[in-house]
Amino acid sequence: MKKQAVSRKKKTSHNADIELNINKIIAKIARVKESDIKDDIKIRDHLGIDSLNATEILAAIEVKYGITIDEAQAFNIETVRDLYDLVNSHIKKI
């Protein structure tokens, strides 16, 4: 039980790190404040991200985590949470 709890805690902290890193990438490329980036906001509508910035964000995430994001999956990303989930699902596979 204790082992499971530790593992869960580690996992949560790991996810939080990923989210923090993704926020940093979004903030740098979209030129917004990290504090303005919330899970449920729509990336294009609320952060004013154009298609070049969106591609740059995904490329920067690929470089950061050594993953290749599928274009069709990326097409379905609407919110910041969708992006976290997509990256997490790729990292789990590694």
Add this chain to the structure above:
Amino acid sequence: MNNILITGATGFLGWNVAKRLLLNKNNKLYTLSRTKNNEKADHRIKSLFISDYGDLNNFKTQIEVIEGDITLPLLGIKKSAANDLYKKINDIYHCAALCDFGAPLEPIRNINVIGTKNVLDFAIRCKGHGQFNKLSHISTVGVAGDSAGRFYEGSLDVGQKFNNTYEQTKYEAEELVQHYRQKGLSISVFRPTIVSGDSRTGKVTNFQMFYQPLHIFSLELFSEIPANKVMKYNLVPVDYVADAICLISPKGNNRNYHLVNPSTVTLEYFLDVACKYFCFKKPHIIDRRKFDYSTLTGFRKKLLDPYIPYFNHKYIVYDDANFRSVIAGQKFMWPKIDKKLLLTLFKYCDKVGFIKRKRR
């Protein structure tokens, strides 16, 4: 009074042309603009004046905003207003275009080709009322596509292929221009090379063209790029391009003009100055025949792909004999593209936060 209809006046080059036309107090400008992102056409124009002059007062009597849309027949102008304009308009400057190297064909064709056709049809109607002189159409040397050797101002179809939908649609628009010249319209076509920010201030209102790969490189996502390091880039600052258009338009007559700068920079030099200024790591320039394309995957590939043809273009000379003959005797000379000018452009990018310079 010379009545001028201008499209794309809220755009980067269009605004610079409009400002110069307004310096002649004999010109009255009818700026065709649409409501964009819920911002009304007249607000968009007013914001530009406030940004550059503080207010609109000095030009109030010289400017009239016409709500419309180039993608609609007869520019989407209300019938009564259109009938009034047909009788008044002497000149048209068609500056509106979508300049996006990654755009899908249909949306960009709608603006660059259908939009041009609608402007040409409007000009034909104006001509029918007897007051109309000429149309100035802003194109690009990109109509030459991947062709090599010497590309003349009178050339269009030389069997070229296009690197992107922007080049293709600007070419298609010029085909229409040729067709409408045969219908009796007098049209000057201007083909600038790579339009940069203002040479004195670096100011640019939309960061297209070379600004986009520069932004991509600033993120340090590429340690290597496939490119020809000695390839020469021909930058023409927007203030010079607008000056040239406004100088030539009144004299131009049914000809095409290449707006090319004899002063060029290599990709290597451009990147050297940019990397030192912004403090980002310079990607190694690798000959495209030796570059390992398997390292270019996913969204990094998607980012770089549109620019690879421009890093490896075949040797081409854009002949500018028409331009030189019409500009002879005028006080006009392209600026030298040197470190000082590049730094002016880069400092503006830093100032507005497009690319932030890393503080050491």
